Amino acid sequence: MTATPDDAGVVPTIHARGAERLDAVVDLVHAMARPRPLTELLDEAPRRVASVFRSEVCSLYLREGDGLVMRGNVGFVARALGEVRLQVGEGLVGMTVECMRPVSADTAHAHERFRAFSMLGEERYPSFLAVPVPGPNGPAGAIVVQRAAAPYDVHDVELLMALAGAIAPLVERARIVPATAEAPQAAPSAGTRRVTIPGRSLVPGRALGMLTAAHRPAQRPPHEPRASAKDHARSLERALHACEATLDMHLRASRRRGAEATFLQEHLTMLADGRLRERVAELSPTKGLGGALAQVAREATRAARITDDPVIAERAVEMSELCDALRVLSSHDAAAAAPKGAVWVAESVTVFEVLLAARQKPAALVLSGPCPPGRARTLVELIGVPAVGEVAGIYNWASDGDVALVDGDHGLVRVNPPRRERDAARLERDSHPADDGARGER
DSSP: OEEOOOTTSOOOEEOOTTOHHHHHHHHHHHHHHSOOOHHHHHHHHHHHHHHHTTOSEEEEEEEETTEEEEEEEESSOGGGTTTOEEETTSHHHHHHHHHTSOEEESSGGGSTTOOOOTTTOGGGOOEEEEEEEEETTEEEEEEEEEESSSOOOHHHHHHHHHHHHHHHHHHHHHOBOOTTOOOOSSOOOTTTOOEEEEOEEEEOOEEEEEEEEOOOOOSSOOOOOOOOHHHHHHHHHHHHHHHHHHHHHHHHHHHHHTOOOTHHHHHHHHHHOHHHHHHHHHHHHHHHHHHHHHHHHHHHHHHHHHOOOHHHHHHHHHHHHHHHHHHHHTTSOGGGOOOTTOEEEESOOOHHHHHHHHHHOOSEEEESSOOOTTHHHHHHHHHOSOEEEOOTTHHHHOOTTOEEEEETTTTEEEESOOHHHHHHHHHHHHHSOOOGGGGGGO
16 A cells, blocks of 8 residues: 555555455456446456455356346356346245345355255355346346355445445346347338347357358259259269268267267168169259259158157158258259358258258358257267357348357357457457368367
């Protein structure tokens, strides 16, 4: 501390650096005063708050509809982000938001209102303090600190409540829209609406790109230039080879990681089946290659509808997916092609998207539907780009031509983020270039 006399003889005290807790508070307030991307806030705020309170854990919950979702954290496993969810009033965190008052406990996990999550192991940090983050129309979320050492005292409660006020404006500017919210009918043109849509993290990482729907090829292929049977056969063989190479790469990579992807072998078997080549060769002289593949896909779809055997039905659907991919890869249906580096939007991912991704190389995936563990999750992971699922509001709030920052770390999709966030995402991308040869192994 430095004493500085003035003309009146008063000696003010300048609180210079050296007091650990005060320094941490000053640094946090200064950091929160600067404009920053939401992703930085979700990472930096918990780290700085944990430092102030000498806590092993700090979590930032955001209000999303009637629920609370952990979107920022230090101290717990990364997969907790977007997965730990509470209703307002549920657990001690929900209690602080319901009452809009601080809540603390010396042994939180022994309290009757405590809500346990097996992935967290919170019993290691019994000292608990939660405060609400205020918003203009009610609570915007909550900040929670937890530690193994001494309980939090009244001074801790007062300080954390004050710091929540410094964080609140940044949370509000994120403008997270509820999954069920409808966009205004007078929709702005693409590129002007700026919102954050919540979901669940599927594959970590962050990527920026232009949103585009992951379209299947049209049922009626466009007119094809006349070509000989040999030309059709060569085009088909090139597309078959591309599919086989992609599936084989993913299958080998999955085996090395110990992941379950044996279903890819079944697709390889179908590609190698001579009956596919024979049927396409039979149809292509009159329908063209694209038309022949479309016809085989329709035949497979019909077979799936009329059979009572679930195995046959599944194989028919898979054959239809393979034919659709072959149509695009044989370059006779450009309508289904997406620009490289785009953010693909779809309800779910199938082998079709996995095969197309090897050539079109999307920047990220946004899925409107759920993606349960097992085959569905494996297919998403095979593409190897940041992915967020259960983004139910994506079709309400975004359209083709919008730019999106897909945050697979926190399970958020930022539609038309500010230039600062776009520049940060590009810088991160350029400093960690993807190795295309290892896409299936990430």
